[in-house]
Amino acid sequence: MSSEPYNPAVRELFSAPAHVGAVDDGESSLVVDQGVRLQLSARFSGGSIVEMRFKAWGCPHLIAAAEWLCGYLEGRPIGALEDFPHAPIMENLAIPMEKTGRILVLEDAVRSLGQKFGDGS
Amino acid sequence: MDADLTHLRELREVLWNGIRDVDGIMLNGSADGFPGILTVSVADIEGESLLLDLEPVCVATGSACNSKSQEPSYVLRAIGRTDLEAQSAIRFSVGRPTTRAEVELAATKYRGAVARLRAMAPGRAA
Numbered sequence: 001m002s003s004e005p006y007n008p009a010v011r012e013l014f015s016a017p018a019h020v021g022a023v024d025d026g027e028s029s030l031v032v033d034q035g036v037r038l039q040l041s042a043r044f045s046g047g048s049i050v051e052m053r054f055k056a057w058g059c060p061h062l063i064a065a066a067e068w069l070c071g072y073l074e075g076r077p078i079g080a081l082e083d084f085p086h087a088p089i090m091e092n093l094a095i096p097m098e099k100t101g102r103i104l105v106l107e108d109a110v111r112s113l114g115q116k117f118g119d120g121s
Numbered sequence: 122m123d124a125d126l127t128h129l130r131e132l133r134e135v136l137w138n139g140i141r142d143v144d145g146i147m148l149n150g151s152a153d154g155f156p157g158i159l160t161v162s163v164a165d166i167e168g169e170s171l172l173l174d175l176e177p178v179c180v181a182t183g184s185a186c187n188s189k190s191q192e193p194s195y196v197l198r199a200i201g202r203t204d205l206e207a208q209s210a211i212r213f214s215v216g217r218p219t220t221r222a223e224v225e226l227a228a229t230k231y232r233g234a235v236a237r238l239r240a241m242a243p244g245r246a247a
Contacts, residue, residue, distance in 0.1 A: 006173065014174075017241075036167075055241060055243040056241060056243070057165070057238075057241075057243060059169040060169060063241065
């Protein structure tokens with residue numbers, strides 16, 4: 001059994017995230033839970049998520065997952081915010097079971113963002 | 122042995138001087154402690170991410186006596202560090218074969234990692 005805690009995908013996403021930041025003229029959500037802080041922000045246009053950014057204080061798995069998620073959701077319909085890709089994240093990033101809570105924080109932030117858009121529509 | 126201790130003290134001083142002006146950095150323990158070890162904490166940095174971002178520099182988290190535990194070091198807590206400060210603690214160790222260039226690299230990597238992780242955190246400007 002490998003003792004390597006991070007798979008290559010986590011290392012790559014953690015070391016070179018392309019979606020760090022905040023969208024100035026969009027919606028944002030902030031979740032503080034499970035010992036981490038996560039902010040997601042997005043800009044929507046024409047029924048699609050045109051830009052998505054994150055800021056995170058947490059472990060490499062959380063940061064990698066946030067980066068992966070932003071890349072996944074950009075360009076998708078707004079409705080994608082309601083269908084959190086839990087299994088792909090867990091599988092692609094080989095998230096250890098003890099860090100499942102951090103992924104749930106990510107899911108909470110996504111759903112919160114989706115609710116804000118729904119409130120503003 | 123005296124030559125070894127002198128070597129360690131010099132390296133430790135180079136390392137500490139290279140990072141001492143990082144905003145919020147705290148030296149854990151005495152400046153006159155064992156010269157082969159430098160343990161520092163920095164405010165509001167997540168320890169596991171800091172550890173990964175320091176690669177390829179080999180460091181350890183927390184105090185030596187707590188190196189295999191995920192809990193904040195009881196030693197660091199005993200000297201007044203909060204749980205958050207304790208979990209961000211990094212222990213640099215230098216030895217006879219350590220070179221000045223390696224120490225300077227470690228300082229550069231540490232400064233870069235702290236800056237990058239701070240920029241990534243909510244509440245800090247990107």
